[in-house]
Amino acid sequence: MTESPPRFRDPVDPPAEGKPWSVLRLLRWSTRYLEDKGITDVRSDVEHLLADTLEMRRLELYLHHERPLSTAELSAFRPRLLERARRRPLQYILGVASFRELELEVDERVLIPRPETEELVEAVLSRVREWGREGLEAIDVGTGSGAIALSLLSEGPFRRVVGVDRSGAALDVARGNAERLGLAGRVEFLEGDLLEPIGTGVRFDVLVSNPPYVAPEEWTQLPPEVRDFEPRMALEAGEDGLAFYGRLVADGGRVLRPGGFMALEVGADQAPRVVEWIRKHPGWERPVVLRDMAGRDRIVLSGWNGEEVSSEQGLTDVEDRRDGEGTRRGPRADRRVQGPEAGGVGTR
16 A cells, blocks of 8 residues: 555455545545554544535444545545545544533644544533532633633533633633633733733632643653654653643642632642642641542642631532442534543653
8 A cells, every 4th residue: 555545445355446435435444544543543533524525423434335526626635635544533534522511623733623622621611510509710821722621611501610720822722712602801911931921819719720741751652642742841841751740630630619619630650749749738628539431530629718717608518439430421422523531651
């Protein structure tokens, strides 16, 4: 098989001279082509690429599997297939990524939203819904594409969310998503390092963050889709991958109202260290650790009481779920372009 076949010639079952490519034949050929490049689980990627090229739903590919493709359609599909063969992530090729109920525009300026982060949002929403209050305010630290901030506004009882990121380029993407989703009037995006852009006296009910947490020695182990395309500054975090958590624990109480809470997504094996820091820092309540759908400790929550203890909003009565299943959100059949699967090295 050649590196970039000019006519999609199929070495296994080449079409007869002059016979057009059908949807099904192209699906099969393209799947084998990507597998020969060492890419696994590629069938859904090929379906997404072809369906988007033909402006169809994935199901329609099989309902019209004998449909011939025109020369123009083949010409439009071919460069996208070659991009995927070079390991460029599907979401960057299509320019969109699905996150919970939203479809977000993404490119190499932002990290592709992950399924684990959907569970982080669900953990926040499940707790604030128990309060039975509207008009809440939250801060999303390391907002990237705006996935967390915009999901909280779209699904939760929040009147305002502030998203902070070190990357001005990422914030441009987030602002574009907010405008397109009609949420720009309720979200503010600030450029800066963690909580530095937040002035004295500004308080929120929730602090949520999915900060970078990949250690430098893990970098070479990351899949090419992550290592070669996603923004390194959104992934790497100091010598041990924990650089940002200590700072959030130390400074998080400054921006939280008494009775509010902090929700952090953590990497594999990082929860014990984060829990230890929280327990040693005055003002934080007993931390709660939730597992993701792969069974890994993934989310750490802790209430902030500061100088005042609020029984109404605290997390002290939420049991530690490290020995249970934790908060889970099952997969949705209508997901269009989901981020990398949970459990692999570097899936954040």
